[in-house]
Amino acid sequence: MIDRDHCLALDAGDPLRAFRDEFVLPEGVVYLVGNSLGALPRHAAERVRRAVQDEWGGQLVGGWNQAGWYGQPLTVGDRLAPLIGAGPGQVVVGNTTSIAIYQAVAAALRLRPERRVIVSDVQNFPTDHYMVQGLAGLLGGYEIRDFAAGRFDDAAVVLLSEVDYRTGARHDVPSITARVQEAGALMVWDLCHSVGAMEVDVSEADFALGCTYKYLNAGPGAPAFLYVNPRHHATAENVLSGWHGHAEPFAFEPDYRPAEGIRRFAVGTPHVLSFAALEAALDVWERVPMDQVRAKSMALTSLFVELVGDALELVSPADPAARGSQVSLRHADGYPIMRALIDRGVHGDFRAPDVLRFGFAPLYIRYADVYDAAVTLREVLDRELWRDEKYAQRLAVT
Amino acid sequence: MIDRDHCLALDAGDPLRAFRDEFVLPEGVVYLVGNSLGALPRHAAERVRRAVQDEWGGQLVGGWNQAGWYGQPLTVGDRLAPLIGAGPGQVVVGNTTSIAIYQAVAAALRLRPERRVIVSDVQNFPTDHYMVQGLAGLLGGYEIRDFAAGRFDDAAVVLLSEVDYRTGARHDVPSITARVQEAGALMVWDLCHSVGAMEVDVSEADFALGCTYKYLNAGPGAPAFLYVNPRHHATAENVLSGWHGHAEPFAFEPDYRPAEGIRRFAVGTPHVLSFAALEAALDVWERVPMDQVRAKSMALTSLFVELVGDALELVSPADPAARGSQVSLRHADGYPIMRALIDRGVHGDFRAPDVLRFGFAPLYIRYADVYDAAVTLREVLDRELWRDEKYAQRLAVT
Numbered sequence: 001m002i003d004r005d006h007c008l009a010l011d012a013g014d015p016l017r018a019f020r021d022e023f024v025l026p027e028g029v030v031y032l033v034g035n036s037l038g039a040l041p042r043h044a045a046e047r048v049r050r051a052v053q054d055e056w057g058g059q060l061v062g063g064w065n066q067a068g069w070y071g072q073p074l075t076v077g078d079r080l081a082p083l084i085g086a087g088p089g090q091v092v093v094g095n096t097t098s099i100a101i102y103q104a105v106a107a108a109l110r111l112r113p114e115r116r117v118i119v120s121d122v123q124n125f126p127t128d129h130y131m132v133q134g135l136a137g138l139l140g141g142y143e144i145r146d147f148a149a150g151r152f153d154d155a156a157v158v159l160l161s162e163v164d165y166r167t168g169a170r171h172d173v174p175s176i177t178a179r180v181q182e183a184g185a186l187m188v189w190d191l192c193h194s195v196g197a198m199e200v201d202v203s204e205a206d207f208a209l210g211c212t213y214k215y216l217n218a219g220p221g222a223p224a225f226l227y228v229n230p231r232h233h234a235t236a237e238n239v240l241s242g243w244h245g246h247a248e249p250f251a252f253e254p255d256y257r258p259a260e261g262i263r264r265f266a267v268g269t270p271h272v273l274s275f276a277a278l279e280a281a282l283d284v285w286e287r288v289p290m291d292q293v294r295a296k297s298m299a300l301t302s303l304f305v306e307l308v309g310d311a312l313e314l315v316s317p318a319d320p321a322a323r324g325s326q327v328s329l330r331h332a333d334g335y336p337i338m339r340a341l342i343d344r345g346v347h348g349d350f351r352a353p354d355v356l357r358f359g360f361a362p363l364y365i366r367y368a369d370v371y372d373a374a375v376t377l378r379e380v381l382d383r384e385l386w387r388d389e390k391y392a393q394r395l396a397v398t
Numbered sequence: 399m400i401d402r403d404h405c406l407a408l409d410a411g412d413p414l415r416a417f418r419d420e421f422v423l424p425e426g427v428v429y430l431v432g433n434s435l436g437a438l439p440r441h442a443a444e445r446v447r448r449a450v451q452d453e454w455g456g457q458l459v460g461g462w463n464q465a466g467w468y469g470q471p472l473t474v475g476d477r478l479a480p481l482i483g484a485g486p487g488q489v490v491v492g493n494t495t496s497i498a499i500y501q502a503v504a505a506a507l508r509l510r511p512e513r514r515v516i517v518s519d520v521q522n523f524p525t526d527h528y529m530v531q532g533l534a535g536l537l538g539g540y541e542i543r544d545f546a547a548g549r550f551d552d553a554a555v556v557l558l559s560e561v562d563y564r565t566g567a568r569h570d571v572p573s574i575t576a577r578v579q580e581a582g583a584l585m586v587w588d589l590c591h592s593v594g595a596m597e598v599d600v601s602e603a604d605f606a607l608g609c610t611y612k613y614l615n616a617g618p619g620a621p622a623f624l625y626v627n628p629r630h631h632a633t634a635e636n637v638l639s640g641w642h643g644h645a646e647p648f649a650f651e652p653d654y655r656p657a658e659g660i661r662r663f664a665v666g667t668p669h670v671l672s673f674a675a676l677e678a679a680l681d682v683w684e685r686v687p688m689d690q691v692r693a694k695s696m697a698l699t700s701l702f703v704e705l706v707g708d709a710l711e712l713v714s715p716a717d718p719a720a721r722g723s724q725v726s727l728r729h730a731d732g733y734p735i736m737r738a739l740i741d742r743g744v745h746g747d748f749r750a751p752d753v754l755r756f757g758f759a760p761l762y763i764r765y766a767d768v769y770d771a772a773v774t775l776r777e778v779l780d781r782e783l784w785r786d787e788k789y790a791q792r793l794a795v796t
Contacts, residue, residue, distance in 0.1 A: 250794075
């Protein structure tokens with residue numbers, strides 16, 4: 001029998017418990033949407049203030065040199081690299097996940113010009129599949145094949161998410177990477193729903209990418225990252241060949257000449273203010289033992305699954321090792337149920353058509369929070385509180 | 399004979415003089431690099447703080463609805479539209495200029511599938527030409543022709559900057575647009591060096607784009623904008639077909655279905671913190687009479703040209719109506735000369751191989767600043783102060 005005192009005891013023994021104080025979390029809210037937008041690291045406000053007032057205000061255009069803005073896509077990439085099992089000079093930061101997908105898939109197609117199949121997961125987060133459709137539509141002559149077909153021997157590239165955004169199911173990176181590469185295709189991993197929630201290792205992948213605003217806590221619309229395996233650095237092409245990827249951007253040469261190494265995947269001028277918050281987020285991550293994050297993540301999701309019991313259908317895998325740091329539940333009236341929960345201070349989100357998602361960010365979610373969330377969910381269901389008319393109306397962003 | 403008192407009198411009569419106090423400018427510096435990175439609007443710091451602490455920290459994921467983050471690419475686009483002669487629902491904000499160039503040129507090629515020539519200006523800011531090269535390289539079968547060749551009758555698209563970044567020369571938008579369109583090609587204008595410096599009218603253009611961190615003062619790496627003429631809204635394709643351009647992003651449909659209107663040109667998740675500074679910058683612009691900006695801009699650049707006299711070769715057009723808000727001068731030792739100037743508090747920049755650029759942002763540059771800058775430049779030249787060894791060493795960003 002699990003009660004709240006048991007959960008409080010688990011919190012007292014949690015080796016990560018001190019990290020919660022480094023985040024701003026509203027009173028009276030259990031925030032289980034860190035898989036969508038991570039919480040604000042307390043010191044990020046000061047870091048962004050410094051970027052605005054001291055750097056932009058004080059150094060003006062000199063900030064490109066003095067404050068290191070020009071180098072940020074690579075210096076921040078180097079700081080992020082350990083979180084995905086990459087080394088220095090292998091990650092570039094900037095743009096959005098959508099843009100990084102386009103760069104990676106297009107580069108892969110150029111590296112496999114004789115192949116005309118792109119394997120993509122129709123269950124993947126939509127933008128992944130949409131970007132592939134846009135690229136294939138522009139090029140013509142490409143087949144987009146669903147990952148579920150399981151055939152890679154004529155594929156140029158396979159694009160897949162390590163953790164599924166809707167179900168939380170986790171793919172096995174090493175075995176799929178090996179299978180894809182043995183078939184002669186290139187492997188692109190989307191890490192949006194795994195980075196910061198578990199130990200990630202893409203060192204065998206050809207490309208990898210992801211956002212930084214979910215478990216990494218870098219703020220709304222924070223810059224994305226792109227990893228390119230060093231074995232492709234000399235040959236991979238960035239079709240979005242902007243001046244920041246040029247060998248000598250300030251030589252103002254008429255023709256594009258790619259930089260050596262990962263810099264060739266930089267595109268335009270980096271969004272400096274958004275980078276500042278990402279830097280603050282990485283200040284925290286540099287002190288976090290990722291094995292403890294994964295252990296706590298599995299414990300939190302397992303506790304939630306156990307406490308919810310059979311009140312709702314479990315969409316996520318029952319085995320914690322087979323899922324990310326989220327639990328997805330199914331109900332035909334998932335939308336009003338989630339609205340009723342939020343009204344009672346338990347914040348999850350809803351993914352059409354019928355999935356309730358609960359994300360457990362191990363740096364700031366406590367076992368007692370899990371307990372409170374599960375109890376509230378059972379109450380909303382048992383007392384049918386979600387049938388109130390006010391919960392039916394859809395918001396722009398769900 | 400122009401002396402400093404005459405310039406002070408001009409400042410006293412300047413109808414825009416009050417705007418200077420709305421910007422943070424370092425003591426003892428004449429900042430003539432507003433054409434590269436505009437100065438910090440005083441209240442932007444508070445607007446960004448609010449985005450970080452009140453919106454991200456206080457609303458968390460709810461900010462997408464409550465703080466209006468989700469709508470920002472279009473709501474901010476509507477606020478920016480009057481500055482380029484566009485109407486509501488015609489401008490989308492986000493990404494970088496490089497990305498916007500790719501979107502516009504690719505969309506134009508799709509609208510003119512029977513034509514295989516892209517006209518681009520080899521003298522244009524390099525990223526424009528580089529992005530075209532990347533796109534043409536990906537597609538194959540396209541000729542890139544220099545704008546100077548003057549032939550458009552077989553061109554799909556013409557990409558050109560209204561004001562040249564290096565020389566400051568201004569193209570005539572209406573006449574070139576008409577010529578290009580009469581030849582059956584589509585016209586894409588890059589407004590990076592004109593928006594915020596003069597009245598801009600792209601209402602006849604097919605596409606237009608630009609950055610917001612130069613004369614618009616929206617901060618380092620602020621989001622770019624993309625204008626699409628309403629006559630193309632139903633047919634133009636965004637090849638960077640990310641989820642934010644989908645008709646129903648939160649329906650999570652497997653196939654891309656473009657939104658109606660300008661929203662289809664949105665791509666990924668907007669960089670919210672960078673948007674906040676842009677919003678603050680637009681708060682200022684909404685009170686600025688653009689005809690006064692252009693009048694003062696021409697007066698400032700003319701004053702500088704007159705005061706510099708024949709001390710250096712004038713690269714910019716001598717007629718103020720034929721140039722933007724910058725004056726470019728040529729000297730084989732331009733780099734050390736600019737370093738020596740900066741050392742004496744006059745900040746311009748250098749563009750390889752031999753151009754010294756001086757930008758005059760009419761909202762915060764005074765006639766007396768122009769006087770001081772010209773006197774300092776003459777002193778550096780007359781006394782050969784730039785020959786000091788310390789000025790020879792190149793910085794990463796020039």
